[in-house]
Amino acid sequence: MSARQILTGALALTALATPITALADVVRGEALFRPCRACHMIGEGAVHRVGPDLNGLVGRRIGSAAGYEYSDDLTEAGAEGEIWTDETLDRFLAGPRAYFPGTNMVFRGITASEDRAALIAYLSAEGGAPDGAAQTGGTDIDPEIATILEIEGDIAYGAYLSSECTACHRAAGGTDIPSIAGLAPSVFIAGLLSYRNGTRQHLVMNALAQRLGDEEIAALAAYFASAE
Amino acid sequence: MTINRRIFLGSTVAITTSLCAPAVLTAQGRPQVVVVGGGAGGATAARYIANDSQGAVDVTLIEPTRAYYTCFFSNLYLGGFRDYESLGHSYGTLAADYGINVVHDWAIAVDRDTKTVRLAGGGSVPYDRLVLSPGIDFIEDSVPGWSLAAQNAMPHAYKAGSQTQLLRAQIAAMPEGGTFAMVAPPNPYRCPPGPYERVSMVAHMLRETNPTARILIADPKESFSKQALFEDGWERHYPGMIQRIGPDFGGGSVEVDAQAMTLSIDGQVENVDVCNVIPAQRAGSIAFAAGITDGDWVPVSAYDMSSRADPEIYVLGDSAAQGAMPKSGFSANSQAKVAANAILAALTDARAFPARFSNTCWSLIDTDDGIKVGATYAASDEGIVSVDSFVSQLDETAELRAQTYRESIDWYTAITSDMFG
Numbered sequence: 001m002s003a004r005q006i007l008t009g010a011l012a013l014t015a016l017a018t019p020i021t022a023l024a025d026v027v028r029g030e031a032l033f034r035p036c037r038a039c040h041m042i043g044e045g046a047v048h049r050v051g052p053d054l055n056g057l058v059g060r061r062i063g064s065a066a067g068y069e070y071s072d073d074l075t076e077a078g079a080e081g082e083i084w085t086d087e088t089l090d091r092f093l094a095g096p097r098a099y100f101p102g103t104n105m106v107f108r109g110i111t112a113s114e115d116r117a118a119l120i121a122y123l124s125a126e127g128g129a130p131d132g133a134a135q136t137g138g139t140d141i142d143p144e145i146a147t148i149l150e151i152e153g154d155i156a157y158g159a160y161l162s163s164e165c166t167a168c169h170r171a172a173g174g175t176d177i178p179s180i181a182g183l184a185p186s187v188f189i190a191g192l193l194s195y196r197n198g199t200r201q202h203l204v205m206n207a208l209a210q211r212l213g214d215e216e217i218a219a220l221a222a223y224f225a226s227a228e
Numbered sequence: 229m230t231i232n233r234r235i236f237l238g239s240t241v242a243i244t245t246s247l248c249a250p251a252v253l254t255a256q257g258r259p260q261v262v263v264v265g266g267g268a269g270g271a272t273a274a275r276y277i278a279n280d281s282q283g284a285v286d287v288t289l290i291e292p293t294r295a296y297y298t299c300f301f302s303n304l305y306l307g308g309f310r311d312y313e314s315l316g317h318s319y320g321t322l323a324a325d326y327g328i329n330v331v332h333d334w335a336i337a338v339d340r341d342t343k344t345v346r347l348a349g350g351g352s353v354p355y356d357r358l359v360l361s362p363g364i365d366f367i368e369d370s371v372p373g374w375s376l377a378a379q380n381a382m383p384h385a386y387k388a389g390s391q392t393q394l395l396r397a398q399i400a401a402m403p404e405g406g407t408f409a410m411v412a413p414p415n416p417y418r419c420p421p422g423p424y425e426r427v428s429m430v431a432h433m434l435r436e437t438n439p440t441a442r443i444l445i446a447d448p449k450e451s452f453s454k455q456a457l458f459e460d461g462w463e464r465h466y467p468g469m470i471q472r473i474g475p476d477f478g479g480g481s482v483e484v485d486a487q488a489m490t491l492s493i494d495g496q497v498e499n500v501d502v503c504n505v506i507p508a509q510r511a512g513s514i515a516f517a518a519g520i521t522d523g524d525w526v527p528v529s530a531y532d533m534s535s536r537a538d539p540e541i542y543v544l545g546d547s548a549a550q551g552a553m554p555k556s557g558f559s560a561n562s563q564a565k566v567a568a569n570a571i572l573a574a575l576t577d578a579r580a581f582p583a584r585f586s587n588t589c590w591s592l593i594d595t596d597d598g599i600k601v602g603a604t605y606a607a608s609d610e611g612i613v614s615v616d617s618f619v620s621q622l623d624e625t626a627e628l629r630a631q632t633y634r635e636s637i638d639w640y641t642a643i644t645s646d647m648f649g
């Protein structure tokens with residue numbers, strides 16, 4: 001363990017010592033985490049999905065989970081040494097876009113500060129400290145996503161398929177229909193899989209994803225990735 | 229990863245693998261595609277063919293109007309949720325950035341033997357492939373007493389533009405406690421939920437400005453799109469204001485008098501202050517001139533939207549009899565992409581991919597109360613068939629309804645830039 005990791009670990013421990021980790025908060029936080037599950041896993045066996053695995057979050061550098069492709073905003077914040085603490089998480093969960101305008105996390109934010117505190121308490125209780133035991137799965141990729149990442153996507157087919165998406169998705173993105181340009185392939189694939197298997201519910205996206213086979217998802221991912 | 233945003237933004241970028249020797253050569257050396265109608269189907273087709281062929285195909289778009297006013301969201305203008313200007317879109321980008329020859333004229337005839345389109349202004353344009361997406365025309369005698377000559381007294385507002393403005397002005401001028409009447413169309417017609425979204429928006433406007441006014445709908449149909457959702461919404465937001473008379477009570481046998489401003493339903497004469505007559509519909513006239521219609525519409529192959537009578541003419545959107553898709557802007561846009569791919573494959577060495585379609589129609593019932601219906605579709609020998617469908621539920625939360633409405637605003641921005649660049 002490097003000196004830096006020890007240091008961030010220590011920071012996490014001080015965070016854990018604050019009164020917001022009251023058990024009641026953790027229990028309430030678990031309920032508040034439900035919408036996050038559409039994109040994130042936490043606890044034993046967690047892997048990256050649409051969003052990164054959240055084990056060992058409190059105290060780790062922003063945008064630093066191995067094997068996950070973050071947006072430039074999160075990567076840069078991490079490179080500058082910014083760390084997930086109660087304060088930075090509170091700010092992020094209040095409005096992800098207000099904190100990081102270029103983030104790929106499509107989530108409107110949580111208005112009530114007590115709710116954010118409870119959720120953060122849950123994240124640190126459930127996910128443990130950085131490099132803690134719960135984080136072992138952190139670099140794994142969901143096997144379903146890995147299968148599709150291995151398929152060599154047909155770019156021309158992907159270009160054709162993407163024309164179905166442009167009726168709703170613009171490059172600039174909207175307030176409720178996000179941009180899907182610039183998503184890392186693994187994040188893009190995870191998104192479509194979560195709609196296809198129903199972990200993420202949305203009438204339109206569920207219907208559209210349900211008729212995309214693995215080949216088609218790979219083609220779409222290759223198209224978005226290939227365009228220089 | 230970096231993404232080439234230009235593709236998404238839509239300026240010229242090759243997305244087909246390679247484009248060399250076109251299979252069809254014309255005098256200019258480039259195959260020619262002529263598109264008649266610059267609406268949801270035509271503008272999309274022109275833009276995709278021009279963009280994807282990277283100049284290898286010469287595209288001419290024939291459209292009489294200089295600005296296209298969308299029918300979609302025109303009801304929101306009636307309800308006061310949009311201003312009129314926000315509905316208008318110019319053809320400037322299609323001409324300047326995509327190299328499309330935009331010709332502001334009417335197509336009046338199609339000579340299928342010489343493969344030329346004749347224009348009202350006198351010229352004629354040759355084509356290797358022709359795309360017709362002229363929208364709808366009205367069957368004038370479908371509502372006794374109504375004709376196009378009566379459209380200023382009793383507007384249809386079912387082609388957007390000055391008609392929509394007129395209808396809004398008439399609603400604003402209604403006397404206190406007056407009657408807004410709608411004669412709803414028989415199936416099939418453009419935008420199945422359109423008349424009922426309109427009623428919702430008119431009710432919204434009247435509730436603010438003229439709360440004792442009433443709305444009367446004469447409807448020849450037993451049931452209509454998203455009926456349970458609309459009726460639930462009307463009950464919650466506009467209790468007692470809206471009365472619909474279905475075919476059981478004579479909603480199908482109406483007569484209007486534009487001079488006297490009366491609507492007679494099954495012989496019972498009502499004095500009305502506004503009468504929105506949405507007549508029965510058929511394919512745009514140019515489809516009849518081309519001689520490819522059967523009954524009121526143009527039968528097409530579901531695999532590529534080509535006319536069953538002439539495979540070198542593709543018919544998109546409202547004019548096509550294609551099977552299960554509703555006549556909507558979303559559908560026309562979706563069909564245009566399938567046809568564009570088939571046309572590029574026929575004229576260049578681009579690859580042909582299997583047809584796939586989808587549609588979603590949003591409607592607004594009242595502030596932040598949006599609903600939607602949609603489906604995915606595939607091609608079959610019999611026509612386009614539905615694969616899977618979805619519709620908003622009655623018991624949704626207010627937040628979900630508000631989100632659905634916000635989504636529709638994003639869709640409007642996206643589809644209009646998908647059409648016009």
Ligand SMILES: Cc1cc2nc3c(=O)[nH]c(=O)nc-3n(C[C@H](O)[C@H](O)[C@H](O)COP(=O)(O)OP(=O)(O)OC[C@H]3O[C@@H](n4cnc5c(N)ncnc54)[C@H](O)[C@@H]3O)c2cc1C
Nearest residue numbers: 265267268269299300335362363419545546555556557558
């Ligand atoms: C009130 C209302 C609300 C609607 N709401 C929605 C909605 O929310 N979502 C949705 O998806 N759809 C909606 N629609 C339906 C949608 O507007 C139509 O289905 C769609 O515009 C059809 O596209 P199109 O290309 O077939 O025809 P259009 O978009 O009507 O385009 C036809 C074009 O062809 C031109 N043209 C016609 N004849 C000729 C000729 N001879 N020569 C040259 N040009 C010609 C016309 O000027 C016109 O610009 C709505 C419609 C109405 C009336």
